[in-house]
Amino acid sequence: MAQAIEFRHVSKRFDNGSLxxxxxxxxVEAGTTMALVGPSGCGKTTSLKMINRLTxxxxxxxxxxxxxIAATGLLELRRSLGYVIQYVGLFxxxxxxxxxxxxxxxxxxxxxxxxxxxxxxxxxxxxxPREFRDRRPRALSGGQQQRVGVARALAxxxxxxxxxxxxxxxxxxxxxxLQDELIQIQRKxxxxxVIVTHDMDEAVRLADxxxxxxxxxxxxxxxxxxxxxxxxxxxxxxxxxRDRLLKLLRTTPVAKIMTSGGGGAAGARIAEQGSLEEALxxxxxxxxxxxxxxxxxxxxxxxxxxADIVRSAVRRV
Amino acid sequence: xxxxxxxxxxxxxxxxxxxxxxxxxxxxxxxATIIGVGLGVAVARVRWVASxxxxxxxxxxxxxxxxxxxxxxxxxxxxxxxxxxxxxxxGVLPILRNTASGLxxxxxxxxxxxxxxxxxxxxxxxxxxxxSALPVIISxxxxxxxxxxxVLTLTAYIGVESLGTLIVQGIARMDPAPLILGSxxxxxxxxxxxxxxxxxxxxxxxxxx
Amino acid sequence: MNLFDYLTANWPRILDLTLHHIELSLYAVAxxxxxxxxxxxxxxxxxxxxxxxxxxxxIIYTIPTLALFGLMLPLIGIGVxxxxxxxxxxSLLPIVQNTYTGLMVVAPEIRExxxxxxxxxxxxxxxxxxxxxxxxxxxxxRVAVVNAVGMMTLASLIGAGGLGDLIFRGISTLSWALVxxxxxxVLALAALADxxxxxxxxxxxxxxxxx
Numbered sequence: 001m002a003q004a005i006e007f008r009h010v011s012k013r014f015d016n017g018s019l020x021x022x023x024x025x026x027x028v029e030a031g032t033t034m035a036l037v038g039p040s041g042c043g044k045t046t047s048l049k050m051i052n053r054l055t056x057x058x059x060x061x062x063x064x065x066x067x068x069i070a071a072t073g074l075l076e077l078r079r080s081l082g083y084v085i086q087y088v089g090l091f092x093x094x095x096x097x098x099x100x101x102x103x104x105x106x107x108x109x110x111x112x113x114x115x116x117x118x119x120x121x122x123x124x125x126x127x128x129p130r131e132f133r134d135r136r137p138r139a140l141s142g143g144q145q146q147r148v149g150v151a152r153a154l155a156x157x158x159x160x161x162x163x164x165x166x167x168x169x170x171x172x173x174x175x176x177x178l179q180d181e182l183i184q185i186q187r188k189x190x191x192x193x194v195i196v197t198h199d200m201d202e203a204v205r206l207a208d209x210x211x212x213x214x215x216x217x218x219x220x221x222x223x224x225x226x227x228x229x230x231x232x233x234x235x236x237x238x239x240x241x242r243d244r245l246l247k248l249l250r251t252t253p254v255a256k257i258m259t260s261g262g263g264g265a266a267g268a269r270i271a272e273q274g275s276l277e278e279a280l281x282x283x284x285x286x287x288x289x290x291x292x293x294x295x296x297x298x299x300x301x302x303x304x305x306x307a308d309i310v311r312s313a314v315r316r317v
Numbered sequence: 318x319x320x321x322x323x324x325x326x327x328x329x330x331x332x333x334x335x336x337x338x339x340x341x342x343x344x345x346x347x348x349a350t351i352i353g354v355g356l357g358v359a360v361a362r363v364r365w366v367a368s369x370x371x372x373x374x375x376x377x378x379x380x381x382x383x384x385x386x387x388x389x390x391x392x393x394x395x396x397x398x399x400x401x402x403x404x405x406x407x408g409v410l411p412i413l414r415n416t417a418s419g420l421x422x423x424x425x426x427x428x429x430x431x432x433x434x435x436x437x438x439x440x441x442x443x444x445x446x447x448x449s450a451l452p453v454i455i456s457x458x459x460x461x462x463x464x465x466x467x468v469l470t471l472t473a474y475i476g477v478e479s480l481g482t483l484i485v486q487g488i489a490r491m492d493p494a495p496l497i498l499g500s501x502x503x504x505x506x507x508x509x510x511x512x513x514x515x516x517x518x519x520x521x522x523x524x525x526x
Numbered sequence: 527m528n529l530f531d532y533l534t535a536n537w538p539r540i541l542d543l544t545l546h547h548i549e550l551s552l553y554a555v556a557x558x559x560x561x562x563x564x565x566x567x568x569x570x571x572x573x574x575x576x577x578x579x580x581x582x583x584x585i586i587y588t589i590p591t592l593a594l595f596g597l598m599l600p601l602i603g604i605g606v607x608x609x610x611x612x613x614x615x616x617s618l619l620p621i622v623q624n625t626y627t628g629l630m631v632v633a634p635e636i637r638e639x640x641x642x643x644x645x646x647x648x649x650x651x652x653x654x655x656x657x658x659x660x661x662x663x664x665x666x667x668r669v670a671v672v673n674a675v676g677m678m679t680l681a682s683l684i685g686a687g688g689l690g691d692l693i694f695r696g697i698s699t700l701s702w703a704l705v706x707x708x709x710x711x712v713l714a715l716a717a718l719a720d721x722x723x724x725x726x727x728x729x730x731x732x733x734x735x736x737x
Contacts, residue, residue, distance in 0.1 A: 052642055078644030089639025093657045093734040103643050152643070162642075379720070381676025382591070384712055387693045387705040467590035474697060484596040488683055493600040500596035504589040511588045 002031040002192045003065030003159040005051060010060030012046055012216075020046045021057070022216035028209075030065075030159075033186060033193040035207035037200060037239065043216040044196045048162055051194065052081045065159060079103050082153030082161040082191075086168045088145045090137040096122075096148050097133040103156040121151040124188075126181060143174035150182070160192040167202065179205055200240055204228065204247050212236050225251040245313050249276035257312045258293045258302035269294055272301060276309050323494035331483065335502060338469055338479040341397075342506075345465050349408035350458055356409070357416020357454075358442065367417045374414045377406050382464075382471050395475040400468065407464040415457025419450030452521040459514035466507040470499075480506070532703040540692070544711045547688040550681060551674040551715075554610045558617035558670055563663065565618070566625025567651065580623060587619040595680050609681035609688075616677060617670035624666025628659030661731045668723035675716045679708075 005028040012021040021043040028034040036044040049055045050062055053074055062069050069077055090099050097118050104114045119129040125147040137145055146166060153161060167175040179202060186193060186206075197203050203210050204224040212220040212227065220232040228248035231237040237244060255272040268282040268291035283291050283306055290305040324331065360370050382403055389402035423446050431445045432438075447454075473481030480503045487496025533540070565583075569576035586594075594616060598608030632655050640650045682690030692708030695701070 054638070054641060075644045075646055078642060080644075081642075083639070083642035085635060085638060085642070087633075087635035089633070089635035089637075091636060091640075091654055091658075093654075102645070106644060106649070149639075379672055379676070379716060381679050381712060381716070383679040383690065383693055384676070384709040387697055387709055390697060390700065391702045391705070463588050467592070470590040470592045473592075474694070481590075481592060484592055487596065488599065496596050497600055500593035503593040504597070507588045507590055507593075508585055511585075 001159060002190055004028060004030040004063075005034075005160060005192055005194060006063040006066075007047070008061045008063070010047070010050065010057045010062060012043070012050065012055065013058045020216050021050070024060070024213075024216070024218055026211055026218060026221055028192055028194055030192050031190040032208040033195060033206055035203035035210045036194065036196045036213060037198065037203045037210060038213035038219075039239070040198070041215075042213040044213050045164055047213070048164055048194060048196045051160075051162055052078050052083055079106060079156060080158050080160075082150075082156075082158045084146070084149050084153045084161070084163045084166045086165040088137075088149040088169075090140075090145055090148055090152075092137050095134050095136060096127075096140070099137070099148060100152045100155050102152060107156055117155060118151075121154060124154070124185060125151045127151075141174075142170050143178060146170065146178060147181075150185075154185075154189070154191075158191070160194070163193065163195040165197055166195065168197075168199075175202075182206060201247070204250060212239065223251075246277060248313060249280065249309065252276045252312070254279045254293055254304055255302075257308055258304040259308070260302045268292070270304070272296065276312070279304055280306065280309055320494050320497060323498065327495075331498060331502075334478060334480050334482055334499075338466075338481075338503070338506070341469050341477070341479060342462075342465055342510075345404050345408055345469070346458070346462055349404070349412055349461055349465065353409045353412025353457070353461070354416050354454065357413045358420065358447075360413065360417045361420035367421055371414055371417060374410045378410055378414075380406065382407060382468050386468075386471060386475065390475060397472075397477050399475045400472040400477055403468045403471075404465065407468050408461045411460040411464065412454070412457045415453050415460075416450065419453030419457075420446050422453065423449045449525065452518055452525065455514060455518045455521050459511060459518060462510045462514055463507055466503060466510060470503045529703040529706050532707055536707070540707055540711065543687065543689050543691060543708075544715070547675070547678055547690075547712070548715065550606060550610060550686060550688055551613070551671065551678050554613035554674050554678070555617055555667065555671050557610065558614045558621050558674075559667065561614070562618050562621030563625050566622045566663075567629065567656075569622065569626045570629040570655075571647070571651075576626060580626065583618040583622050586615050591616065591677050591680055592683075595684055599684055604685035606681075606686045608684055609678065609686035613674050613677050613681075617674055620666040620669040620673070621663070624662050624669075625659065628662030628666075629655050631662070632658050658734060661727050661734065664723065664727045664730055668720060668727065671719045671723060672716045675712060675719060679712055 007024050007026050010021055010024045011019065013019050024043070024047060026034075036047060038044050046055060050057050051064070051069070053069060064072075064077075064081070072080075090096075091102075094102075097115075100118045100121055101114045104117060109117075118133065122129040122132055127144065127147055132140075132144070132148075137148070140148065150166070167178050170178065183206065193206075195203075195206060207224060209221065209223055210227050211218055212232070214235060220227055220236050225248060227236070228240060228244055228251065231240055231244070240247065252275060253272070254270050254274050254276055257276070258272075267288045268279075268286035270279040270282050270291045270293055272293050272295055274282075279291050283289060289307070290303060292300055293302040293304060295301040360367050385403035385406050386400070390399045393399050393401055427445060427449070428441060431441045436444065469477070469479050470481035470484065473479055473485040480499050483495040483499025484503070487493065487499060565579060569579050591612075594612045595609065598612050602608040602611060629651075636654065636658070637650070640654045645653065678686075678688050679690035679693055681688050682694055689708045689712050692704050693712075696704030696706075696708060
């Protein structure tokens with residue numbers, strides 16, 4: 001069962017005096033994904049690392065599933081949280097199967113259960129078990145390594161998953177593909193995920209809520225649409241990027257603003273769960289200022305125009 | 318007799334042997350450095366030679382001192398001449414190897430830039446390459462120096478007078494006094510030499526960065 | 527007499543001395559491993575003592591081998607024991623240094639992943655860090671073994687026997703045959719150890735999935 005993660009007035013001051021995290025408080029609801037974003041040095045990675053106690057807060061409390069992490073045994077805590085990092089950290093002297101089986105092994109699972117779980121996870125992350133089980137990390141591509149990394153993190157079926165720039169070291173195409181797969185996995189498993197990223201596109205795509213940090217402080221917290229539509233200040237706006245409003249279009253399904261009923265015979269078509277951005281792109285491709293919206297069975301259920309889309313964005317702002 | 322008694326009675330002998338040891342050491346090191354750096358530069362000049370010489374040197378280096386000494390006698394006799402082969406192998410070779418690899422490790426772009434400005438090859442060597450390679454070269458000199466102290470100690474067995482003579486006498490006569498004295502003094506000498514050269518190495522590195 | 531004659535006449539004794547030489551060297555290296563590897567691990571785990579320990583073994587390594595043997599005599603006596611002790615002391619540097627270095631160079635992300643997954647410090651050391659340090663440790667063992675074989679030639683001076691007996695007798699009687707009869711086996715042993723252990727290193731690196 002997924003568990004909620006809560007930060008209560010958490011601060012972290014390093015030995016050299018610098019304040020990395022300043023009175024941070026927020027809740028990650030069980031089964032949702034929270035992205036921690038911000039420029040380098042904003043404290044997002046430090047915050048993540050405090051959850052599995054790779055570093056400890058100087059004040060404040062962190063709770064997982066309602067229980068303070070300070071009260072849980074250190075190793076027990078870490079074994080109950082999945083952890084995925086940018087450079088993966090697969091153990092080169094172990095096979096893929098052995099890597100994935102590390103935590104179940106530590107927890108004393110019976111051999112048969114571990115083996116079954118390894119196969120299950122490899123399927124989940126899109127790697128054929130028979131082909132990949134006995135391979136060594138050096139024989140894997142960057143994307144494949146990170147998939148194994150995710151499998152390894154999920155091995156003991158932890159209630160929460162912590163990710164630190166997991167796709168940062170991958171090329172854009174692989175990154176895209178893995179983000180898609182993560183969304184699929186999350187749909188299936190419904191874990192609580194906290195992901196640190198400096199890539200706003202990634203945050204908008206993967207997260208249910210985004211926490212923007214700056215110099216250790218929480219500057220804004222909201223759904224991607226909320227943050228994109230109303231950035232708290234110019235700093236957040238800049239972080240979101242110049243194409244902030246285009247990103248906003250990405251977060252709204254076309255069904256929300258379409259005009260229902262049969263439309264014209266326009267050349268552009270868009271599925272009802274497609275985003276406004278996709279609708280615009282379809283119109284651009286067709287060279288038409290409007291598009292018809294199709295329901296899940298392929299029938300015409302409405303239409304939308306480019307003007308509608310632009311107006312909707314303006315209204316929101 | 319106790320150590321202090323021994324020093325009292327044989328103080329002159331000890332002093333003479335110590336001086337002899339240091340003198341031989343100084344001369345050997347100086348000679349080894351000159352020859353080693355010279356040969357090292359020659360070897361480095363022809364890059365492919367370096368890749369053959371360095372492994373060969375490493376191989377020879379691994380040869381135990383005793384074997385080198387023993388092999389040297391029939392060829393060169395006893396006395397200091399007999400020590401020449403081990404002194405060369407253990408003394409010159411580390412410096413040669415480190416000079417060659419130190420020079421090989423100098424960034425080619427720096428050399429290119431220097432030649433581009435108009436420095437002659439000799440100037441490039443003296444002003445750019447050698448100074449760059451200095452830490453590595455000093456490291457080689459340090460290895461050599463420590464080995465030389467050791468070889469010179471051992472040469473007592475072929476009649477060379479040094480602090481090693483005290484050790485040999487001590488073993489032969491089962492007399493702890495010269496034994497301990499000789500061992501301690503050579504040990505201290507080696508450690509001192511090592512530390513001085515570590516300092517020199519560090520200074521050279523600091524000057525570069 | 528020439529070398530060939532000497533060999534044919536005395537090969538049992540040479541073989542005997544060679545085996546004895548190997549035995550002494552192996553004892554010394556085994557002991558050095560038993561002491562040195564834990565010391566190296568200690569330096570890694572308790573970082574502040576690393577400088578002191580490494581300095582100490584470094585100083586021992588600097589001491590001329592004859593002096594080291596010489597110091598053993600009044601402290602321990604003559605025979606096999608002081609010889610082994612001297613060689614053990616001398617072998618500590620490559621082993622301690624390489625154990626420490628081998629552990630230090632484990633990639634930081636591997637260490638972080640091991641921590642994050644919930645491995646205990648001991649578990650990390652045993653299952654991840656030490657296995658990954660093995661090739662470098664093995665290189666240190668190689669240096670130690672080659673050194674030990676060479677250094678044991680001096681052991682004969684303090685009554686421990688070994689191939690040094692032939693070499694030193696050869697020196698004092700100016701007998702070329704004796705010197706060779708003693709030196710060649712020493713060199714052969716050192717070369718064999720070097721080659722053999724290098725192959726082991728390569729095998730270890732491959733097992734690690736690095737080479």
